[in-house]
Amino acid sequence: xxxxxxxxxxxxxxxxxxxxxxxxxxxxxxxxxxxxxxxxxxxxxxxxxxxxxxxxxxxxxxxxxxxxxxxxxxxxxxxxxxxxxxxxxxxxxxxxxxxxxxxxxxxxxxxxxxxxxxxxxxxxxxxxxxxxxxxxxxxxxxxxxxxxxxxxxxxxxxxxxxxxxxxxxxxxxxxxxxxxxxxxxxxxxxxxxxxxxxxxxxxxxxxxxxxxxxxxxxxxxxxxxxxxxxx
Amino acid sequence: xxxxxxxxxxxxxxxxxxxxxxxxxxxxxxxxxxxxxxxxxxxxxxxxxxxxxxxxxxxxxxxxxxxxxxxxxxxxxxxxxxxxxxxxxxxxxxxxxxxxxxxxxxxxxxxxxxxxxxxxxxxxxxxxxxxxxxxxxxxxxxxxxxxxxxxxxxxxxxxxxxxxxxxxxxxxxxxxxxxxxxxxxxxxxxxxxxxxxxxxxxxxxxxxxxxxxxxxxxxxxxxxxxxxxxx
DNA sequence: TCTAATTATTGTAATTTGGACAATAATTTA
DNA sequence: TAAATTATTGTCCAAATTACAATAATTAGA
Numbered sequence: 001x002x003x004x005x006x007x008x009x010x011x012x013x014x015x016x017x018x019x020x021x022x023x024x025x026x027x028x029x030x031x032x033x034x035x036x037x038x039x040x041x042x043x044x045x046x047x048x049x050x051x052x053x054x055x056x057x058x059x060x061x062x063x064x065x066x067x068x069x070x071x072x073x074x075x076x077x078x079x080x081x082x083x084x085x086x087x088x089x090x091x092x093x094x095x096x097x098x099x100x101x102x103x104x105x106x107x108x109x110x111x112x113x114x115x116x117x118x119x120x121x122x123x124x125x126x127x128x129x130x131x132x133x134x135x136x137x138x139x140x141x142x143x144x145x146x147x148x149x150x151x152x153x154x155x156x157x158x159x160x161x162x163x164x165x166x167x168x169x170x171x172x173x174x175x176x177x178x179x180x181x182x183x184x185x186x187x188x189x190x191x192x193x194x195x196x197x198x199x200x201x202x203x204x205x206x207x208x209x210x211x212x213x214x215x216x217x218x219x220x221x222x223x224x225x226x227x228x229x230x231x
Numbered sequence: 232x233x234x235x236x237x238x239x240x241x242x243x244x245x246x247x248x249x250x251x252x253x254x255x256x257x258x259x260x261x262x263x264x265x266x267x268x269x270x271x272x273x274x275x276x277x278x279x280x281x282x283x284x285x286x287x288x289x290x291x292x293x294x295x296x297x298x299x300x301x302x303x304x305x306x307x308x309x310x311x312x313x314x315x316x317x318x319x320x321x322x323x324x325x326x327x328x329x330x331x332x333x334x335x336x337x338x339x340x341x342x343x344x345x346x347x348x349x350x351x352x353x354x355x356x357x358x359x360x361x362x363x364x365x366x367x368x369x370x371x372x373x374x375x376x377x378x379x380x381x382x383x384x385x386x387x388x389x390x391x392x393x394x395x396x397x398x399x400x401x402x403x404x405x406x407x408x409x410x411x412x413x414x415x416x417x418x419x420x421x422x423x424x425x426x427x428x429x430x431x432x433x434x435x436x437x438x439x440x441x442x443x444x445x446x447x448x449x450x451x452x453x454x455x456x457x458x459x460x461x462x
Numbered sequence: 463t464c465t466a467a468t469t470a471t472t473g474t475a476a477t478t479t480g481g482a483c484a485a486t487a488a489t490t491t492a
Numbered sequence: 493t494a495a496a497t498t499a500t501t502g503t504c505c506a507a508a509t510t511a512c513a514a515t516a517a518t519t520a521g522a
Contacts, residue, residue, distance in 0.1 A: 437489040
C-alpha cells in the first residue's frame with residue numbers, strides 16, 4: 001500500500017447541493033437553476049455552492065437556500081454524499097446533498113449571482129442536468145419518500161391549512177397508490193389535526209373543512225410515546 | 232458576501248469512518264481500534280482513513296474494512312457525513328460514515344498499520360472515543376436500526392443458519408421490546424425462510440430447527456411487489 | 463325555488479391481523 | 493422412565509383494515 005504525503009490529501013473541496021422540494025398541482029417538484037457560469041454553463045442544475053473553509057455543512061446549505069429564496073428557519077435534511085473522483089471537471093469535489101421542503105406559494109424565487117434562471121420542475125419530467133445531478137436528485141427523492149413515510153414532514157409541503165383530500169393526494173403520490181377516502185380518514189385519526197371552522201373557497205361543490213397540523217400536540221405525544229408517525 | 236479565491240477551496244481533505252457492526256451474546260457491538268498515531272494516540276476510535284485523491288468513497292470504505300478484517304464483498308451502507316470546521320485538529324477534514332454488518336465468528340481481526348489494538352465493544356458500554364466518534368457512532372447506530380426495520384439486512388448479522396429464537400432476539404434488541412414467541416412467528420410468515428433438516432447442537436433441551444434466509448425468493452418477491460420488508 | 467350534479471363526511475359489516483395464552487412435541491438429564 | 497426445559501402449533505378474542513353504502517352540504521342551472 002503506497003502512502004502519499006499528508007499534505008497531498010488537503011487538495012480537495014466540498015460543496016453542498018440543496019434540493020428544494022415543493023408540491024403543486026398534485027406533483028412534487030424541485031427548484032432548479034440554470035447555471036450562469038462554467039462548468040456546465042446554461043445547463044439546469046441543483047442549486048449548490050462550495051463550502052467555505054470555516055463553514056459548517058448545514059450552515060452552507062442554509063446559505064444556499066437563503067440566497068435563492070430569502071427564506072430562513074427552514075429545516076434542512078441531510079441526504080447523501082457523492083464523491084466519484086471525476087464528478088467535477090475542475091478538481092476533486094465531494095458534494096453533500098441536503099433537501100428542504102417548501103410551500104411554493106410562500107415566497108418569490110430570486111435568481112442569485114450564480115443562477116441565470118430559476119424554475120420549479122416536476123420530477124416526472126426532468127431534463128439532463130449538470131454534473132451527476134440527475135443521480136443526486138433521484139436518490140435524494142427516494143430519501144424524501146422514505147422520510148415522508150416515517151416523519152410528519154408532509155405538512156411542510158402542504159399549505160398551512162389544507163383539506164383532508166389534499167393530504168390524501170400527497171400520500172397517494174408518495175406511495176404511488178390510491179387509498180379509499182373513508183379508510184384514509186381512519187388511518188390518520190391518531191395524527192393530531194386542528195379542525196378549523198373555515199372552509200375551502202371557490203369550489204363548484206360542497207367545500208371541504210380546512211385542517212392544520214397540531215405540532216405542539218404531536219411533540220407532546222412523541223415525548224409520552226403515545227404515537228410514532230407511520231403511514 | 233465575500234468571495235475567496237477558487238483555489239483556496241481546494242485545501243480540505245476527506246475521510247471515511249467505517250463502523251463494523253456485529254452481533255453476539257444478544258448484543259450489537261462495534262469493532263473499534265486503539266489509535267497508534269497522533270492525534271488522539273491511544274484513544275479508542277472508529278476505524279477510518281483519509282480518502283486518496285483518486286479514490287471513490289465506497290472504495291475507500293471497502294479498503295478500510297479489508298485492511299482490518301481481510302473481508303471482501305461485504306455490502307457497505309453509507310450513513311451520514313460529519314463536517315464541523317474544527318472536528319479534526321490538523322485541518323479541515325469532512326468524514327463520511329459507512330457501516331457494514333458482519334458475522335463476528337466468520338473472520339479474525341488483524342490490527343493494521345494504524346491500529347495498535349482492535350476490539351469488539353458493546354454499544355451499551357462505550358468509552359470516550361477520539362474526535363467526534365461518539366456522535367458518529369450513535370447516529371450511525373440509529374440509522375442501522377432504521378434500516379433493520381425496513382430491509383432484510385438482519386440476516387447479515389445472524390449466522391448463516393439460525394433458529395427462530397435467535398432471529399427473534401435480534402429483533403427484540405433492535406426494537407427494545409419483547410415479542411410473544413407464537414406471535415413473532417406469525418409476523419414473519421411472509422419472509423421467505425428455508426427450513427433445514429439440521430437442528431441446533433449441544434443444547435440441554437429440545438433443539439430448535441435451523442433456518443436460513445431465502446435471498447433468491449425474496450428478490451423475486453420484491454420484483455413482483457409481493458412484499459416489502461417491514462417489521 | 464327546486465333539482466341534478468358533485469364532492470365531503472360518516473357509518474356498517476365482513477375480513478384480516480395482532481395479542482394473550484394454552485396445549486402439545488421433542489429433547490436432555492437424572 | 494419421569495421431570496425439566498424449550499420448541500412449535502393452535503385457539504380465542506379484540507383491534508385494525510377493507511370494501512362499500514348512506515347521508516350531508518354545496519353549486520349550477522332550470
